[in-house]
Amino acid sequence: MKNSALSVTASRKRILDIFLAADNALAHQDIETKCADQYDRVTIYRTLQTFLERGIIHNIPSTDNMVRYALCNEACITTGHHHDNHVHFRCDQCGKTVCLDDVNIPAVNLPKGYTMKEINMVVNGICKSCK
């Protein structure tokens, strides 16, 4: 898994495990509460940053100043850049944010002069577990 040319360390393994075990996207804080006793806060910040850069995780925008992170699919890791074309869903009830891997972001036509590089779509509502 960690043949992305970076050292295999205990903290990285642990954080990766946390992501693998999670069924939803995680904020820095979520990870901190799970392992702040074992690893330093700073290490978590740096690890998330590193994972992002290597395309191991991607981040999900939010309006609550809690950027969340989720594992990327294989394509991101092997090609080195993101293929994040899926919609994210945030449940107003349980608060969980998930990747809807099967829902592609539809195309949009930008006005003349605008060039698109990335696109992000986040839907709020009630998830299937909550109703």
Added chain:
Amino acid sequence: MKNSALSVTASRKRILDIFLAADNALAHQDIETKCADQYDRVTIYRTLQTFLERGIIHNIPSTDNMVRYALCNEACITTGHHHDNHVHFRCDQCGKTVCLDDVNIPAVNLPKGYTMKEINMVVNGICKSCK
């Protein structure tokens, strides 16, 4: 303008003016640098919160922990809830975030069991002023 059943105060007028004068979405910090000498930081926080609740402004999600705010159109204010169906664009060059009022967010089909309440689309790239 401020017939949304809230007191007309100097700070609110000032902050509203800042939005009216801006050609892009503003983060808390942007507003603070423009008027921190006149009004307290806390007041700015509370004013943005109030404006949000009254539908005077809407917020734009981000991955950089800098939620930005922009004025709503009339419909939001008169009906009391958001009609924010437009795409937001963030320029990687100049860093400005703008509302593309003419670009509607296309429909998406969510998986069974999911109910949509709000939808948000943010596109990154190069804006027309930068190229």
Added chain:
DNA sequence: ATTAAAAATGCAACTTTGTTGCAAAAGTAT
């Protein structure tokens, strides 16, 4: 216009979040 009630503001103190430099420790490759 005055005044009483309600709402908003400023201040202080505090909590949380995020950053940086550097020495120690752990990982990698020979």
Added chain:
DNA sequence: ATACTTTTGCAACAAAGTTGCATTTTTAAT
């Protein structure tokens, strides 16, 4: 096993956001 590189933890900060309360400003009613 050793030398080199990378990562980690610590400490010290800086920045961002929150809360309670006394004071001031708005509002609405007389």
